[in-house]
Amino acid sequence: MDKLHFKTQNDFAEALKIKAGSLSDVLRSKDGMGVSNAIKDRLEFLYDVNREWLTEGIGEPILKKNLLVRDTKEGVPYYDISINDSRLEDLLIKEGEAEYLVNYKPFNDCTAYLPVFGDSMYPRYASGEIIAVKAITNFDVLQWGEAYVVMTDAATNGIRSIKNVHEHQDPKKLILRSSNPNFRGDTVVEKKNITSMFIIKGKITRNLI
Structure with missing residues (x-):
């Protein structure tokens, strides 16, 4: 879980290479907005986040460390x-x-x-x-x-x-x-x-x- 410990939301957005405002909109589900595929991809690849947990709430939030x-x-x-x-x-x-x-x-x-x-x-x-x-x-x-x-x-x-x-x-x-x-x-x-x-x-x- 340490890979997902960021001091601020801005730090998290910077790590994902997206604008802080865009991340804030996603996290607040503004206008029914879900987590975009681009953010899912980066969370999964960079931080081993479980896509099913992210979108469906199924399983563990963090997968086992990527073998590659x-x-x-x-x-x-x-x-x-x-x-x-x-x-x-x-x-x-x-x-x-x-x-x-x-x-x-x-x-x-x-x-x-x-x-x-x-x-x-x-x-x-x-x-x-x-x-x-x-x-x-x-x-x-x-x-x-x-x-x-x-x-x-x-x-x-x-x-x-x-x-x-x-x-x-x-x-x-x-x-x-x-x-x-x-x-x-x-x-x-x-x-x-x-x-x-x-x-x-x-x-x-x-x-x-």
């Missing part, structure tokens, strides 16, 4: 930050800024775990899910058609998105394509404008946590 999360140096860093956040590239090279390490052997060769926030252009990964990504250092050796987190410089409008990457007839360029039918059209970028690229190796589903 370790207090040791073993594992891959988890960053509770959107892929659209401009701070992400800096965070990925500063493991000390990570929330904690996740020790899940199938993905222990990855660079980081990241949450998916909002509407994904790759519908396989829904809001609230956590993806395992591995940094790409050679943009000439890619797996065509696979999903990547792609980040580009200001010359290409600072793209930060999950896209399927396809081969372009010009070897200096790549085609970025969404698999989500709500986001149509291809984006062509030059490799020189890509600042970072990460292949998505998979995701941690809630039944694994």
Whole structure:
């Protein structure tokens, strides 16, 4: 229970990365508002809160400690930050800024775990899910058609998105394509404008946590 001991509601809101007013509205059930899925996800993943207890009052409030999360140096860093956040590239090279390490052997060769926030252009990964990504250092050796987190410089409008990457007839360029039918059209970028690229190796589903 110690993980849920905060001095003030503001401290709790800050830990959940939400506005204090939003948390206050939820806790007071303002206008019939329940606990949002985003808050449930963060309470469950960060603090081992039992979702059934949170919404239905069933079971124990705190689950047994997550078997994947370790207090040791073993594992891959988890960053509770959107892929659209401009701070992400800096965070990925500063493991000390990570929330904690996740020790899940199938993905222990990855660079980081990241949450998916909002509407994904790759519908396989829904809001609230956590993806395992591995940094790409050679943009000439890619797996065509696979999903990547792609980040580009200001010359290409600072793209930060999950896209399927396809081969372009010009070897200096790549085609970025969404698999989500709500986001149509291809984006062509030059490799020189890509600042970072990460292949998505998979995701941690809630039944694994």
